[in-house]
Amino acid sequence: MPKRLGAEARNEALVTLTGWRLVEGREAITKRFIFRDFNEAFGWMTRVALLAEKMDHHPEWSNVYKTVEVTLATHDAGGLTELDVKLARAMDTLAG
Numbered sequence: 659m660p661k662r663l664g665a666e667a668r669n670e671a672l673v674t675l676t677g678w679r680l681v682e683g684r685e686a687i688t689k690r691f692i693f694r695d696f697n698e699a700f701g702w703m704t705r706v707a708l709l710a711e712k713m714d715h716h717p718e719w720s721n722v723y724k725t726v727e728v729t730l731a732t733h734d735a736g737g738l739t740e741l742d743v744k745l746a747r748a749m750d751t752l753a754g
């Protein structure tokens with residue numbers, strides 16, 4: 659099981675992640691992705707879903723039309739781990 663990031667590692671990760679912020683009252687990160695249309699949003703979600711399954715690390719997310727709200731945390735660890743940072747970076751890369 660991955661280990662929770664220390665405060666320093668967490669802050670270091672956050673400053674290099676564009677658009678991601680800490681959730682209030684919970685050790686998790688969140689970002690709102692806005693795409694051109696539903697097709698772009700859902701296509702991206704599909705690509706992320708395949709990767710998430712491969713990583714065995716799954717996002718909390720919701721979609722309304724072209725907007726996808728994502729929250730990442732490692733439930734097994736009760737907070738943020740390198741898996742969340744890795745998935746966040748991959749999501750950004752896949753979003754282009």
Ligand SMILES: C[C@H](O)[C@H](O)[C@H]1CNC2=NC(N)=NC(=O)C2=N1
Nearest residue numbers: 714715716717731732733734735
């Ligand atoms: C058994 C399985 O490996 C675990 O339940 C995985 C599945 N996906 C997961 N996803 C996330 N975000 N956090 C987890 O702790 C987690 N655990």
